[in-house]
Amino acid sequence: MTTARAPLIEARNLRKYFRAGVGLPFLAPRAPVRAVDDVSFVIGAGETFGIVGESGCGKSTTAKLLLLLERPTAGTIHFQDFDIAVATKDELRRYRASVQAVFQDPWSSLNPRMRVRRIIAEPILLNEPHRKKEIPGVVADLLRQVGLEETMAGNFPHEFSGGQRQRVAIARALALRPQLIVLDEPVSALDVSIRAQIMNLLKEIQDRFGMSFLLIAHNLATVRYLAHRVAVMYLGQIVEQAEAEELFTRPLHPYTQALIAAARLLRPGEEPPPVLSGDIPSPSAPPPGCRFSTRCPKAFGRCFSEAPAPRELAPGHRAACHLY
Amino acid sequence: MGEAPTGPVLEVKDLRTHLFTSRGVGRAVDGVSFALRRGETLGLVGESGSGKSLTCLSLLRLNPQPASRIVGGAVLYEGTDLLAKTDEEMRRYRGKRIALVLQDPMTALNPVFTVGNQIFEAIRLHQGARGSRLRKIAAEMMRLLRIPDPEQRLGDYPHQFSGGMRQRAVGAIALSGKPSVLIADEPTTALDVTIQAAYLEVLKEIQRRERLAILFVTHDFAVVARMCDRVAVMYAGKIVETADTWRLFDDPRHPYTVALLRSVPDVEARIERLYAIEGQPPSVFEPAKGCAFAARCPHAEARCHDEPPPDVPLEGGRAVRCWLFVR
Ligand SMILES: Nc1ncnc2c1ncn2[C@@H]1O[C@H](COP(=O)(O)OP(=O)(O)OP(=O)(O)O)[C@@H](O)[C@H]1O
Ligand SMILES: Nc1ncnc2c1ncn2[C@@H]1O[C@H](COP(=O)(O)OP(=O)(O)OP(=O)(O)O)[C@@H](O)[C@H]1O
Ligand SMILES: [Mg+2]
Numbered sequence: 195m196t197t198a199r200a201p202l203i204e205a206r207n208l209r210k211y212f213r214a215g216v217g218l219p220f221l222a223p224r225a226p227v228r229a230v231d232d233v234s235f236v237i238g239a240g241e242t243f244g245i246v247g248e249s250g251c252g253k254s255t256t257a258k259l260l261l262l263l264e265r266p267t268a269g270t271i272h273f274q275d276f277d278i279a280v281a282t283k284d285e286l287r288r289y290r291a292s293v294q295a296v297f298q299d300p301w302s303s304l305n306p307r308m309r310v311r312r313i314i315a316e317p318i319l320l321n322e323p324h325r326k327k328e329i330p331g332v333v334a335d336l337l338r339q340v341g342l343e344e345t346m347a348g349n350f351p352h353e354f355s356g357g358q359r360q361r362v363a364i365a366r367a368l369a370l371r372p373q374l375i376v377l378d379e380p381v382s383a384l385d386v387s388i389r390a391q392i393m394n395l396l397k398e399i400q401d402r403f404g405m406s407f408l409l410i411a412h413n414l415a416t417v418r419y420l421a422h423r424v425a426v427m428y429l430g431q432i433v434e435q436a437e438a439e440e441l442f443t444r445p446l447h448p449y450t451q452a453l454i455a456a457a458r459l460l461r462p463g464e465e466p467p468p469v470l471s472g473d474i475p476s477p478s479a480p481p482p483g484c485r486f487s488t489r490c491p492k493a494f495g496r497c498f499s500e501a502p503a504p505r506e507l508a509p510g511h512r513a514a515c516h517l518y
Numbered sequence: 519m520g521e522a523p524t525g526p527v528l529e530v531k532d533l534r535t536h537l538f539t540s541r542g543v544g545r546a547v548d549g550v551s552f553a554l555r556r557g558e559t560l561g562l563v564g565e566s567g568s569g570k571s572l573t574c575l576s577l578l579r580l581n582p583q584p585a586s587r588i589v590g591g592a593v594l595y596e597g598t599d600l601l602a603k604t605d606e607e608m609r610r611y612r613g614k615r616i617a618l619v620l621q622d623p624m625t626a627l628n629p630v631f632t633v634g635n636q637i638f639e640a641i642r643l644h645q646g647a648r649g650s651r652l653r654k655i656a657a658e659m660m661r662l663l664r665i666p667d668p669e670q671r672l673g674d675y676p677h678q679f680s681g682g683m684r685q686r687a688v689g690a691i692a693l694s695g696k697p698s699v700l701i702a703d704e705p706t707t708a709l710d711v712t713i714q715a716a717y718l719e720v721l722k723e724i725q726r727r728e729r730l731a732i733l734f735v736t737h738d739f740a741v742v743a744r745m746c747d748r749v750a751v752m753y754a755g756k757i758v759e760t761a762d763t764w765r766l767f768d769d770p771r772h773p774y775t776v777a778l779l780r781s782v783p784d785v786e787a788r789i790e791r792l793y794a795i796e797g798q799p800p801s802v803f804e805p806a807k808g809c810a811f812a813a814r815c816p817h818a819e820a821r822c823h824d825e826p827p828p829d830v831p832l833e834g835g836r837a838v839r840c841w842l843f844v845r
């Protein structure tokens with residue numbers, strides 16, 4: 195039923211280790227934080243690829259690697275027909291224009307001293323300065339596409355509500371007609387009704403322009419609604435990856451199962467599911483064996499000594515777990 | 519000490535905080551009243567921009583200045599009006615008696631000090647601990663909030679933390695003051711559901727032990743269901759409905775509450791298109807003549823557009839600000 199999509203971007207064995215800071219003087223120097231530790235995925239053209247996972251597991255770092263805001267410690271990023279690490283200046287410019295971002299915070303992600311017109315035009319001025327003359331028309335167009343009025347171009351960010359600011363951020367991300375938009379918690383600061391408006395808008399934009407999204411969100415309902423495929427990260431690694439519907443209806447990895455169980459809306463008098471107990475493992479010194487073994491309710495002997503390799507357990511559904 | 523055990527520890531009466539900008543005067547907080555008892559959690563939900571954060575900041579007189587000013591009302595802490603205190607006196611309430619978790623962790627943390635230093639400072643100030651005991655208390659707090667390698671990570675700067683780790687660090691600082699009232703402005707938005715569940719358990723445990731009163735601002739109804747005894751719904755600077763949590767969920771009365779709850783997506787269902795309330799709220803600078811929700815309300819009648827509705831008390835201690843309930 196799912197038509198194979200042409201790959202747009204491919205991350206292979208990406209790693210990002212952060213060297214530890216100075217730390218406190220009385221502590222021994224520590225091992226680097228393995229924020230992203232051997233992550234591979236493909237995002238297809240026109241596809242929304244969701245990443246969910248525990249706070250601190252490396253989602254934003256993965257996004258920053260794709261946005262070239264951080265340099266990978268190891269691994270490669272392929273975009274269309276070239277490898278980012280060895281790309282020419284021209285290819286890199288093409289890449290930068292093709293990959294845009296919208297971040298969580300509509301209050302601080304827009305420059306408060308710039309009018310909306312300038313904020314939206316900025317990527318064009320930086321990347322395609324020869325189009326300067328077209329800017330007024332393009333800005334008016336973009337504002338309409340995100341459901342704002344053209345007359346708002348002269349306003350400053352503080353004159354907008356949170357939902358409107360997020361629309362401005364989306365308009366800016368659309369300015370260069372990118373092929374991928376990285377959305378790191380794009381709606382979590384908004385009330386549920388405005389959140390629904392923005393999510394509907396993102397869907398419409400994708401239907402119209404066919405670009406891909408990398409969506410990072412803690413709200414699983416948001417991810418289920420927008421994503422075609424979903425990866426679940428735990429402590430720097432992808433532990434499960436599948437089509438969204440498959441993942442939400444047949445989660446295989448015990449961590450994914452715990453995540454989905456914790457996201458359900460409770461009924462009156464219903465007891466919440468037990469909190470995942472056990473030690474929170476260190477990203478500087480991950481546990482031997484499966485990284486989830488310290489908290490997994492189903493862990494047995496070899497989970498504590500042998501790292502499970504990801505395997506395809508159903509068509510398009512991969513998980514790294516010894517249970518299967 | 520000494521006050522009646524059931525009396526509210528914090529009582530807010532007709533609080534008004536207005537914005538003063540080049541665009542004119544905006545009634546961002548426009549007559550907010552509620553009471554908070556010991557050991558109780560009151561949820562505050564509602565439209566983005568409806569004045570929830572400004573209400574929280576105003577309670578401690580930390581509202582942005584000169585952009586805004588508290589122009590009326592009272593904030594009674596154990597019966598004394600905080601709005602009548604001097605700045606010096608006010609400092610003795612912040613952190614120790616009433617702690618505030620700001621919505622944006624980056625503005626709450628100082629980028630040039632380590633996270634550890636900022637937690638130590640709070641513990642030193644409010645619990646009087648020193649030396650190695652200080653480190654122990656701070657690391658234990660981080661461990662409770664599920665930050666890995668707490669001892670080590672105390673030495674990190676805020677930018678070395680992930681979004682959710684920063685948010686938990688801000689929570690740790692607030693709880694270190696052992697306050698009797700906690701004002702938590704979206705304290706868990708950057709957390710995944712399992713860490714969030716753990717965080718809420720920690721809050722509840724402290725609440726049981728210390729009879730902490732909590733004002734909990736959130737957009738997340740799953741969190742409201744877990745955490746809150748009662749809920750207040752805010753729209754355009756006013757509380758438009760207050761009820762016990764389950765009564766509000768099962769039987770919302772205000773048309774805005776009804777519409778808001780309808781917009782909540784369910785993880786357990788596959789949805790093609792989400793419901794969203796049509797239109798926009800009025801600008802704070804051009805308040806509606808009648809009910810602020812009238813322009814978007816499916817039940818609006820003539821008087822809804824002309825006259826602001828009164829706050830109508832209903833059964834079970836609930837209240838709703840809507841003409842539909844005035845006979
Ligand atoms: N600049 C940095 N220096 C040192 N460590 C960092 C840096 N940025 C991130 N880290 C660490 O890398 C790990 C992963 O962080 P990241 O921000 O990618 O997490 P995340 O999955 O986005 O979490 P959240 O859901 O809380 O935003 C964390 O342990 C974090 O402290
Ligand atoms: N420093 C400021 N200068 C000007 N206007 C402000 C300032 N701070 C807040 N406002 C305005 O005051 C109103 C209330 O904002 P507030 O931050 O309290 O909303 P909120 O209910 O917390 O929204 P959210 O759910 O998005 O956090 C909004 O119209 C906002 O634009
Ligand atoms: Mg993040």
Ligand SMILES: [Mg+2]
Pocket residue numbers: 570571572621703
């Ligand atoms: Mg707010």
